[in-house]
Amino acid sequence: MSHPLRLLCLALSIALGACDHATPPAPDAAAPTAATPPAAAPALGSFGFDTAGMDRSLTPGDDFYGYANGGWLQSVQIPPDRSSWNSFSTLGERALSDTRAILEAAAGNTAAAGDEARIGAWYTAFMDEAGIEAKGLAPLRPSLAAIEAIADKHALAKALGAALRADVDLLNATDYYTPNLFGLWVAPNLLRPNEYAPYLVQGGLGMPDRDFYLEGGRMAELRTQYAAYIAQLFELAGIADGAARAQRILALETAIARVHASQLETNDVAKGANAWRITDFARRAPGLDWAAYFAAAGLGRQPEFIVWQPAAVSGIAALVAAQPLRAWQDWLAFHAIDDAASYLPKAFAEAHFAFHGTALAGTPQQRERWKRAVDEVNDALGDAVGRIYVARHFSAPTKQRAEAMVANLVTAFGGRIDKLEWMSAQTKQRARAKLAGLKVEVGYPQHWRDYGALEARRDDALGNARRASLFEYRRNLAKLGRPIDRGEWFMLPQTVNALNVPLENRLIFPAAILQAPFFDGAADDAVNYGAIGAVIGHEISHSFDNSGALFDETGKLANWWTAQDLEHFEAAGAALAAQFDNYRPLPDLAVNGKLTLGENIADVAGLATAFDAYQLAHPDPGAALEGFTAPQRLFLGWAQAWRGKMREAALRNALLTNVHAPGQYRALTVRNLDAWYPAFDVQPGQALYLEPAQRVKVW
Missing domain, CATH: 1.10.1380.10 (Neutral endopeptidase , domain2)
Incomplete structure (x- = not known):
């Protein structure tokens, strides 16, 4: 996804893109090695798609999301320690388990030095519930006394x-x-x-x-x-x-x-x-x-x-x-106290969760402590953990295949620019320049952060957290007055997400998302293009959404549009916002089309680009698989990528604050693509049918 403050080099978005392949790792980068060979069979079904999770009693033109996901929606329950559950959650749990193994190994190696010692100390301190109980509020009392002593x-x-x-x-x-x-x-x-x-x-x-x-x-x-x-x-x-x-x-x-x-x-x-x-x-x-x-x-x-x-x-x-x-x-x-609650005795942590987790988000049960510990160590020492994670869980073939998809998607997006009838040659030239300068990094950063100045103790959970927060703050302040580091990552390799950095015209795609159901080396390519391909296209498109389009090819906030072209682009955005305003997940609360506009533009353009890129890669789509044609498999891959459930409290919060529409409506992006209609024989009179003039074309 993307966020308006992605101009702060942080765009919440799932996708990746680039006009060129990532350069080889620098000498200090961990060279990924495949611990196991690629799977001989796809993780889902016979061709990488969960056919058992469908509900074929539904008509795609009336309920495409339910058709693709109805079986899954009926059978899957949100875990008690989650406010929502979706495809990202599945991968997130896998990344948690993989990371836990790294942390426990480090914690057990008392002779470790450097970053491994820091990782082990951090994990040990947070998991030491007995030690935390014994200390009580003592680690926080000096701070509370200093606050009470403020005189003016x-x-x-x-x-x-x-x-x-x-x-x-x-x-x-x-x-x-x-x-x-x-x-x-x-x-x-x-x-x-x-x-x-x-x-x-x-x-x-x-x-x-x-x-x-x-x-x-x-x-x-x-x-x-x-x-x-x-x-x-x-x-x-x-x-x-x-x-x-x-x-x-x-x-x-x-x-x-x-x-x-x-x-x-x-x-x-x-x-x-x-x-x-x-x-x-x-x-x-x-x-x-x-x-x-x-x-x-x-x-x-x-x-x-x-x-x-x-x-x-x-x-x-x-x-x-x-x-x-x-x-x-x-x-x-x-x-x-609230900020320190997770590192204080159990009564504080439970009170914190009861409000922030249950009251605000509707989550019934707090996550196991080891899962919270993984998050804490990732927050403090994420690159150190990521370096080990990449070496264990990210293969060179996966990286190469993802980069090949990126190249196809960038080519396809360029073709879409060329075919725009409404855009002037002048604006097309600038759009092409921006696309030509787009950079992508896949899997992991070229340079890892240096944590040498960060102290971690095995008996000081709160102190560790405070030192890490101050370390990160000082690391940021140290950038001021220095040249821009255009290789800095703002996500960890073990994060299931991706992002667009418009001020650097750069996309980042972490290793952890390059797994099923988004990407499977043994899966049908149509499904991969519908899932991870559309995600990649989505992220490319963020450079050209209603916020990204404000930045030129150098990353500067500058208008590169003719007045007429910008007017047409904004009109298309207004039409898409109006379309999403009509989606009402709760009787008293609808999707905010303006709030979610950037993500929705990226979805429309990203999915259309993925469809074009698949056709470039596979001029002959081949025979149907289990009765599904290649276009059907691509669109179904997209729809299943967005399946999910959310507790009502969390849904209400998201509708007010999240720049993404709920997943079931993101899946309905297909309504704006002409190719979806013949693929599923969608006809006038069906609930999701849009007249050709109503289908929003953005890029």
Whole structure:
């Protein structure tokens, strides 16, 4: 997928693309070796497709998603430790197990050195529940005492600045919020992509979005549960007047929510390109002692920032002055406990999950501790783990085949550009230049991160987490003033996902997604093109979606369209948004076509590109397999890639905050492709039929 803040070099998206093959690994890169040869038979069915998961009693033209996935939907249950379950989850569980083996081996090797020792220490400390129980709240007490000692707003600004981190979790959250007052990321400058800039984004909320504080109905119930959770954490910490503190914190966060930008405003790249000099903050956002804040954050000498939501930054700064110091101290104390809960005794971790997992997302059961430990180690030492993961689980043949698919897909996308009747030669030339400069990296980075300065102890779970957070923050700050590292990865090889980096015109495709059901070396190529091929096409298309199209071939935020061409492109986007607005997964809540537009454009263009690329690779599609023609197999591969289930609470959150439509509607992208209609004999009068003029053609 992609995210509007992918301009921060982080696009949540599943796909890959490039106009050239990835270069050979640098000397410090782990050369992947196949631990086992490619499977002699596909992982799913006889040709790489789950025919048993279909419901052939349904008519494709009336319910294509159900036709492709009805059997699976009836038989599969969401595991109790999950808020949703889908194709990504299946691969995610496999990656968890593979990574667990790496961590346990490192933990058992007490003679290990370097990164292996760090991995083992990290895993051991987090898994040491008895040791964590014995320490109680002691590891956190110095921080709580320092918060209680804050005497004035100047000291408050220093405390807030010292807490600034590169913690805007765009890869693992449905949105990009941070509970810290502000979040920061360092990435190429939107306006000058040959230099780094620090991006400052709105924060301060403990719940996922402003709507959780301002809307009624379910949100009002969640606010009551949130206040109870806040009070519970204070009680567990032995801090008096928890209920009163909770009300102050909720009132403060509600005031913050009122000044926050909405999801749609935040998704507007043009509105985010706000360059502020460091001297501008006192004038444009009075109320916070910015000199003290930036000095404590290690940014006192940084001359310029990109302020993503300027009104929110100004509003939050004003609240620092207007709200009582006691409210801010309570707020800091709560978030310190909440942030540390996973590394504190069981009562804290269970309370944290009861609110964040069950109340917010509807997940009944917390995941096993080892699974949480894998996530923790990946967050802290992901490249060190990834280097071992790649050597064990990613083969050279898989990499080569994926790169060959990429080449076909880029060629096919170029052909689609050439065939656009509505686009002028001038704009086509710029689009072609952008495609020609697109880079892809498959499997793993060329250079691995150096964790030599990061200390990991076998008896200090919370300290490990805090040192890792500070290490990552300082690593980001160290980029400022240096040349752009165009080989940096923003995902781990063991992550089941992929991303587009528009400021670098680059795509990244981790090793872990190159597995069934997305990619299977023993599977029918039509299924592979419908699944991973369309994912690759999707990611290529992100360079040309409603946000990606704003960046030129150098990665600069610049208009390269003629006025008439841009008008046509925006009209197509509006039509696609209107199409998705009509999808209503819940009686009172519909898909937001504008919020999900970038992903939907990438899906339409990506699937169309995959269809074209398959035809390039297979001019003769051959005979049907088990009665399915090659076009049918390709479209069914796409539909099964998006099968999934989601608990209602998680679905409601996603509809408000996620830039992706739910999977069942992404599968219905086929409605916009002319080739789908004859493939399944879809006729007028059937529920999914669109007249040719209603089929949205984007790229």
